[in-house]
Amino acid sequence: MLYIKCPYCGLRAQKEFSYGGDATVKRPNINEEVSSEDWDNFVYMRKSPRGKHIELWQHIAGCRQWIKVQRDTATHEIFQTAKVTEEIR
Amino acid sequence: MQKYSVFSLIKNAFSNHQNWEVAWKDPTPKSEYDVVIIGGGGHGLATAYYLAKEHNIRNVAIIEKGWIGGGNVGRNTTIIRSNFMYDANARFNEFGMDLWRNLSQELNFNVMFSPRGIINLAHSDAQMNAYARRGNSMRLNGIDAKLLDRDEVKKLIPMADFSDEVRFPIFGGLMQPSAGTARHDAVAWGYARQADDMGVDIIQHCEVTGFDVVNGKIKGIRTSRGDIKAKKVGLCVAGSTNILAEKLNMTLPIETHVLQACVSEPVKPLLDGVVTFGAGHFYISQSDKGEMVMGGDLDGYNSYAQRGNLPTIQHVLTGGLALFPFLSRLKMLRTWGGIMDMSMDGSPIIDKTHIEGLYLNCGWCYGGFKSTPVSGWTFAHTIAQDKVHELNSELRLNRFSTGHLLDEKGLGTKTWIG
Numbered sequence A: 001m002l003y004i005k006c007p008y009c010g011l012r013a014q015k016e017f018s019y020g021g022d023a024t025v026k027r028p029n030i031n032e033e034v035s036s037e038d039w040d041n042f043v044y045m046r047k048s049p050r051g052k053h054i055e056l057w058q059h060i061a062g063c064r065q066w067i068k069v070q071r072d073t074a075t076h077e078i079f080q081t082a083k084v085t086e087e088i089r
Numbered sequence B: 001m002q003k004y005s006v007f008s009l010i011k012n013a014f015s016n017h018q019n020w021e022v023a024w025k026d027p028t029p030k031s032e033y034d035v036v037i038i039g040g041g042g043h044g045l046a047t048a049y050y051l052a053k054e055h056n057i058r059n060v061a062i063i064e065k066g067w068i069g070g071g072n073v074g075r076n077t078t079i080i081r082s083n084f085m086y087d088a089n090a091r092f093n094e095f096g097m098d099l100w101r102n103l104s105q106e107l108n109f110n111v112m113f114s115p116r117g118i119i120n121l122a123h124s125d126a127q128m129n130a131y132a133r134r135g136n137s138m139r140l141n142g143i144d145a146k147l148l149d150r151d152e153v154k155k156l157i158p159m160a161d162f163s164d165e166v167r168f169p170i171f172g173g174l175m176q177p178s179a180g181t182a183r184h185d186a187v188a189w190g191y192a193r194q195a196d197d198m199g200v201d202i203i204q205h206c207e208v209t210g211f212d213v214v215n216g217k218i219k220g221i222r223t224s225r226g227d228i229k230a231k232k233v234g235l236c237v238a239g240s241t242n243i244l245a246e247k248l249n250m251t252l253p254i255e256t257h258v259l260q261a262c263v264s265e266p267v268k269p270l271l272d273g274v275v276t277f278g279a280g281h282f283y284i285s286q287s288d289k290g291e292m293v294m295g296g297d298l299d300g301y302n303s304y305a306q307r308g309n310l311p312t313i314q315h316v317l318t319g320g321l322a323l324f325p326f327l328s329r330l331k332m333l334r335t336w337g338g339i340m341d342m343s344m345d346g347s348p349i350i351d352k353t354h355i356e357g358l359y360l361n362c363g364w365c366y367g368g369f370k371s372t373p374v375s376g377w378t379f380a381h382t383i384a385q386d387k388v389h390e391l392n393s394e395l396r397l398n399r400f401s402t403g404h405l406l407d408e409k410g411l412g413t414k415t416w417i418g
Helices: A036-043 B006-013 B042-055 B087-101 B103-107 B125-140 B150-156 B184-197 B238-247 B310-323 B325-329 B369-385
Strands: A003-006 A010-013 A018-022 A052-058 A066-072 A078-083 B032-038 B060-063 B118-122 B146-149 B172-176 B201-203 B208-214 B217-223 B226-235 B254-264 B274-277 B282-286 B292-302 B332-343 B349-352 B358-362
Touching (some): A003 A078, B032 B217, B042 B060, B042 B369, B060 B226, B087 B103, B087 B125, B087 B369, B103 B184, B118 B125, B146 B150, B150 B172, B208 B226, B226 B369, B238 B332, B238 B358, B254 B310, B292 B310
Parallel strands (some): B032 B060, B060 B201, B118 B274, B226 B358
Antiparallel strands (some): B118 B172, B254 B292, B274 B282, B282 B292
16 A cells, blocks of 8 residues: 655545656647657657656545655655645755 | 468377477577577567568577567467557557467467457446447447447456445446457577578577667667677567667666556466456456466566565555455465566557667557567568558657647556556
């Protein structure tokens, strides 16, 4: 079981959260011309690194906020969590 | 090579089985090969075997970081099936079924292919309609499919919960009688033994650390046991695809996730074929040893750990108990995890890449084992001829940007949407 520190609610069990994927992917800007390649990169292409990974989780059975989590994909160690508007360095 | 038979078994019994030939050698890597296959799993070993057998390319090396058959080919739940609706997937896997049927004889190694059937259960009228459609599509592609009503299912799996109070009553199911199971380790070992006999070097405990690419053309690989020149390189590394892609500055429509499976203590024979639950992600079969072999969902977050977390096992087995209440009295023997190369549409990729001489085989998601022979067969063709075969002509890397997805069942990485 992972334990994730929600920036709003504190340390909670993984079962309260739902995963949302890579948080570093940026959606192309709205109302601008978007090339097929940009859409392709945004929708399908992922680095999926082994090691530190910044990802989105939603505290679905808690405050329902989306949060950012920096986690090691090999050891599952969680280094940092932040509000979705904050940056993780 | 010594032929395995009842006579060789008897002969070796007289010497207490001390004098069997080694099944494959442990060679030192040569400085150059025509083809290097990275990844000594089922798909890599099968690719090398078909390169030698079908295309007479024998100056081939398999480079494996660990030991052959130590990854997903030794971690899967051994299910073999071709019950696909889309033509591309159906044709591809039905060709594979033909390879499976003759595999033990071809490899002179008993892979224990046992076509005992698979039943996908339906729990609503809508699901029955969807299965009727899928069954019809399968039959148009020459695959046996049988739509079962509730009573027919009850005859085949009477131990399932057919009571009135059940939350997801069984309406019926779709059966592929020719589907089945095989002994997964034997598949890896059988391919390895034959490939080795035809001159393929199986190099274990050798990690790929980099690639030599000059002017968009592959020249060789760098490994923990020295540099190896190669005219062509094939990647067959399942969950490690993204790690090697990063070394090639490639980004792929693949995420690596952990998928768990588990087995119960062995019990007497009670379940003949493979059964999948239609109201949750759970499937079950009984091994020849009597263990109930079960699996289901991904853990749901990117993972390179070859082990998973308990909440997923609990979730999967909750579905299992809803279908088969008798499971509550069985002890769990062990659970384990394997890392899956989850493609974005749930279908695999067997293709050339933008680097000349570099070929890609990945994206197997939940179902790599069943495709082991056909994956090796088509990948060997793609490498040898430098062009995709008709069978993998729709399993291209560019299908994501062109919109020709093979989204067979809404599988893929985005389990949080489903």
